[in-house]
Amino acid sequence: MSALPVLEPATDETCCAPAGTPALGAEEAKQKALVFKALADPNRLRLLSIVKADASGESCVCDLTGPLDLGQPTVSHHLKILVEAGLLHREKRGTWAYYSLVPGALEQTAGLLATL
Amino acid sequence: MSALPVLEPATDETCCAPAGTPALGAEEAKQKALVFKALADPNRLRLLSIVKADASGESCVCDLTGPLDLGQPTVSHHLKILVEAGLLHREKRGTWAYYSLVPGALEQTAGLLATL
DNA sequence: CGCATACATTGATGATTATCAATGTTGGGG
DNA sequence: CCCCAACATTGATAATCATCAATGTATGCG
Numbered sequence: 001m002s003a004l005p006v007l008e009p010a011t012d013e014t015c016c017a018p019a020g021t022p023a024l025g026a027e028e029a030k031q032k033a034l035v036f037k038a039l040a041d042p043n044r045l046r047l048l049s050i051v052k053a054d055a056s057g058e059s060c061v062c063d064l065t066g067p068l069d070l071g072q073p074t075v076s077h078h079l080k081i082l083v084e085a086g087l088l089h090r091e092k093r094g095t096w097a098y099y100s101l102v103p104g105a106l107e108q109t110a111g112l113l114a115t116l
Numbered sequence: 117m118s119a120l121p122v123l124e125p126a127t128d129e130t131c132c133a134p135a136g137t138p139a140l141g142a143e144e145a146k147q148k149a150l151v152f153k154a155l156a157d158p159n160r161l162r163l164l165s166i167v168k169a170d171a172s173g174e175s176c177v178c179d180l181t182g183p184l185d186l187g188q189p190t191v192s193h194h195l196k197i198l199v200e201a202g203l204l205h206r207e208k209r210g211t212w213a214y215y216s217l218v219p220g221a222l223e224q225t226a227g228l229l230a231t232l
Numbered sequence: 233c234g235c236a237t238a239c240a241t242t243g244a245t246g247a248t249t250a251t252c253a254a255t256g257t258t259g260g261g262g
Numbered sequence: 263c264c265c266c267a268a269c270a271t272t273g274a275t276a277a278t279c280a281t282c283a284a285t286g287t288a289t290g291c292g
Contacts, residue, residue, distance in 0.1 A: 022169060023162065023165050023166050023169050023183065024161055024162045024164075024165035024166075026158065026162070029158035029159070029161045029162045029165070030158045032158075032161055033155070033156055033157055033158040033160075033161055036152050036155040036156040036161075037156040039149070039152040039155075039156070039229075040149055040152040040153040040155070040156035041149055041279090041280080042142065042145035042146045042148075042149040043145070043280090044149075045140055045145045045148055045149055045152075045232065046139065046140045046142070046145045048140075048232050049139050049140035049145070049232045050139050050140075052232055053138060053139050060238085060239090061238070061239060061240095062238070062239090067139065070280095070281075070282095071281075071282060071283085072238085072239070072240095073239090073240075073241080073242095073281085073282070073283080073284095074280070074281055074282070075239095076239065076240055076241085077240090077241090077280080077281085078280090080240085092239090092288095092289095094238090094289065094290070095237060095238045095239075095288080095289050095290065096238065096239085096289095097238075097239060097240090106229045106230070106232065107229075107230075109229055110226035110227075110229045110230065111226075113155075113222045113223075113225055113226045114222065114223075114226065116161065116164050116165045116168055116222065157249090157250080159250090176268085176269090177268070177269060177270095178268070178269090186250095186251080186252095187251075187252060187253085188268085188269070188270090189251085189252070189253085189254095189269090189270075189271080189272095190250070190251055190252070191269095192269065192270055192271085193250080193251085193270090193271090194250090196270085208258095208259095208269090210259065210260075210268090211258075211259050211260065211267060211268045211269075212268065212269085213268075213269060213270090
């Protein structure tokens with residue numbers, strides 16, 4: 001597994017789409033599908049939701065294993081997928097790992113649908 | 117497989133979200149994940165793209181098996197998934213089956229991300 | 233140093249899923 | 263009525279994925 005930024009950091013594809021987009025190439029489709037794959041699981045959607053709903057804007061793993069009826073390793077696995085998709089950001093402080101939404105990532109993902 | 121409308125027809129959940137959405141329930145998450153599951157495949161993204169790009173607004177299966185390097189049964193299978201997700205509409209005229217984007221479906225799906 | 237806590241990684245297993253070959257179905261033409 | 267064309271469905275298979283138990287790693291505390 002390469003730690004590649006599936007969702008482009010700042011070089012937004014969004015603003016420069018060649019207007020008359022003919023269709024979707026095989027490679028682009030593969031990249032875009034990776035983001036939707038990350039969203040294609042109920043538990044991952046709930047993880048995103050919980051992180052987003054948190055007042056502090058970030059949550060540690062221990063806050064996430066409770067609401068979801070899942071073991072800690074499974075939650076870590078889902079979080080990793082969301083990070084690799086560019087949707088979540090991980091920051092380790094002390095013993096805890098804090099996860100937060102990548103700013104604009106959800107909006108950018110919504111934009112992917114418009115540029116199909 | 118039940119022929120259920122995953123993407124709600126008109127009774128939009130969107131307009132009535134209780135403002136301070138606490139988190140995402142297990143059942144809601146499951147429903148929303150179904151739509152993203154349909155988008156989580158490169159070939160299905162390309163199918164949507166081709167249908168969208170077509171000037172007439174609709175495409176028959178024979179127009180879709182070429183660009184994608186897939187057999188006809190596989191394409192039919194993917195199209196069925198997209199229809200069941202509420203993203204595509206199927207209309208049979210004569211021997212041909214025409215697929216078109218469900219109006220507003222992509223925008224509504226984008227809205228799902230905002231209401232996480 | 234030694235131990236406990238918080239989290240990640242590994243390995244294994246059962247469940248989905250994507251794909252194809254073969255077959256079924258329906259509609260139009262001769 | 264028979265055949266062909268367009269598409270759908272079925273059944274089988276290989277690959278992917280979600281989950282858990284067990285283990286590894288690093289950090290803070292005494």
